[in-house]
Amino acid sequence: MKGKTQSMDEIKNPIAELHKVLTSLRNAHESTTTVDVLARVFVCQADDLPSILEGLKSILDLIKESKQAAEKFIPGENARFIEPIDRINTMMSSMNLSKSWSTSKSFLVDKTMDALDFGGYALAQFYPAAKPENVAKIRDFIEKLDELLEECLSSDLSDELKKLFSKHLETLRAALLRYRLDGSVEVDETMDTIVGSLLRHKDSILAEPEENEKIIGKFFDILGKVNDLISGYQSAAQLAAPAATVLLRHIIN
Numbered sequence: 001m002k003g004k005t006q007s008m009d010e011i012k013n014p015i016a017e018l019h020k021v022l023t024s025l026r027n028a029h030e031s032t033t034t035v036d037v038l039a040r041v042f043v044c045q046a047d048d049l050p051s052i053l054e055g056l057k058s059i060l061d062l063i064k065e066s067k068q069a070a071e072k073f074i075p076g077e078n079a080r081f082i083e084p085i086d087r088i089n090t091m092m093s094s095m096n097l098s099k100s101w102s103t104s105k106s107f108l109v110d111k112t113m114d115a116l117d118f119g120g121y122a123l124a125q126f127y128p129a130a131k132p133e134n135v136a137k138i139r140d141f142i143e144k145l146d147e148l149l150e151e152c153l154s155s156d157l158s159d160e161l162k163k164l165f166s167k168h169l170e171t172l173r174a175a176l177l178r179y180r181l182d183g184s185v186e187v188d189e190t191m192d193t194i195v196g197s198l199l200r201h202k203d204s205i206l207a208e209p210e211e212n213e214k215i216i217g218k219f220f221d222i223l224g225k226v227n228d229l230i231s232g233y234q235s236a237a238q239l240a241a242p243a244a245t246v247l248l249r250h251i252i253n
Helices: 014-026 034-042 049-073 079-093 110-126 132-153 159-182 186-200 202-206 210-231 236-240
Strands: none
Touching: 014 034, 014 049, 014 079, 014 110, 034 049, 049 079, 049 110, 079 110, 132 159, 132 210, 159 186, 159 202, 159 210, 186 202, 186 210
């Protein structure tokens, strides 16, 4: 861990990541000063205040993200998963950099660490961004959206359709990035908006010459694949194959 934890848009499981960082902190000797412990974990010098502060902020961000994810995605009585996160927040609030690490380390007892470890496991069962396979699929989709956007802009599509498809590809890309972070329903809403827009522009799409059918087909194909992903049907192997269900293509046929 150099200076900070991984960026928030790459975090697959914030509780598991928090547990990992705290385990590194817990392994430090009690008599070491707190600032030296942090410097070792953040891979910087003890007098490198900007890096120390950046590292502390990254832990605070993890605490916030962990609590939000637990509240939103772990069903039922989730207080048992939130309590240890709150305890770590208290530790961070009372931390004194000049004192020995023993004061802060006293918060990292077995009960708290075990609860965080279990919380990470529980979150992985419900948090969309906690599943590595989902993150990989979404990353692939974003790359494909970028490629298709570039192809669309350089195609022979009419200006009206270029503008329409480009707008929807960019909106869908932003929604997928948000979905990767917190499983936001924004992707569902985005898909609904796109469907409605395509229906309104059905005549313009049908008016395109035959030579533009390939690029139009790619556009509908990737929309169908995204629909399969958020519906839970997409497998990694299908990413390189035609979508099993291209719902939207039927709209204009």
